[in-house]
Amino acid sequence: MQPISIILADAQYLIRVGLRHLMDRMDDIEIVGEAKNGVDLKILLKNQSPDVVILDHLQTNNFGNDVLKKIKDFSPKSKVLIISSDDDKTNIYKTIESGVNSFLTKQCNEEEILNAIRATAKGEKFFCSKVLNFILEKSFAKEEDCDPSPLSPRECEVVKLVAEGKIAKEIADILNLSTHTIYTHRKNIMKKLQLSSTSELVRYAITNGLVTP
Template identity: 35%
Template sequence: MINILIADNQPLTQQGIITFLTDVNSIHIVGKCGPEDLEAYLSHVQPQLIIISHEPEPNSNLTAIKKVKEKYKSLCILVLSNNVHKHEIMQVIDQGINNYISKGCSRDEFLEAVFATANGEKYYCKKILNILFGPDPIADKAEAVRMLSLREKEIIELIATGMGNKDIAEKLFLSIHTVKTHRKNIIKKLGFTFKHASELILIIGYLNDFFI
């Protein structure tokens, strides 16, 4: 049985989620609240999974999401949003949350997201994938990731932590020239600059998990 707490400010959205889940035998709704009341509810209910809304700024629930993620590390979090802005989606993903769906997704996608999240798997609905990676990105991106060497993936991960060429060279026992060459090859293969290293990590992780 998956015990779920719904954290959304809109009664219609709360009721819509409940309607979607009512006839699913393996799911139990333990409560519903607004994101601002989430911590209070968690003090007396013990859900396995939270479905929480993420609204555009200035009414963003990112602070509530951060607090829950930090305090309840074993809790599964599924973010539900009308958000169409890539940078705001990335703000949530940067908190280590890899389950994000649009409020416009289908019931089938919604149920897939719930079960994937409860099982500790990543899940993004098609609309969110399109916002993050562009229309129909999967085949091209998967092929690009296949072209990366293990060393190139390792360098991307180090860049994403904020390391520069010199630090990477020292850590991997390479010359700075070799590191620069790897960076050029990565950009050529993926078409990304390293202003968006976190997006590279997301692409590689997502495609490795599901498509490679």
């Protein structure tokens, strides 16, 4: 039976040493290449098609944003196992969404890592407990924020203009409305979002990406 072939793509030297040390002891796993950046990885993938690419493409941008696409282009049969140095939920969500097979963080222990490699090679998905909890949290915390923006289109326009620093009169001029209309909209918005001041509205708009700070 063929061992599982692995390409190791991680910018951190120590992680590569650690993983190699771990896998060298396993008869069913063989590292066929090691890359410390996207260029290395591309060259390796041109010549071989590993079962699994173990990748840390976050934290430092050594592997570029399109690294996953590149891997699929050069070696469509390869599975991708992320071992991330980044604990940020949003980044983890983004990466999982972009279609990796498995996801570990660097806090994982030997057992989880080896299980993950073997599962990934079989085409299964594997998430370490920490990441799994994040996923569950995202999927089931729907009661909390099922409401990304309960604002009507018109209200959104008003919020944006308010956050840009416009006062009611200016907004009224821009939208060709009465100032009273703007006041009413603004009051309704604040009520919906449970805000009590214009400044809070500005902060809401910034944190929700309605305007660029």
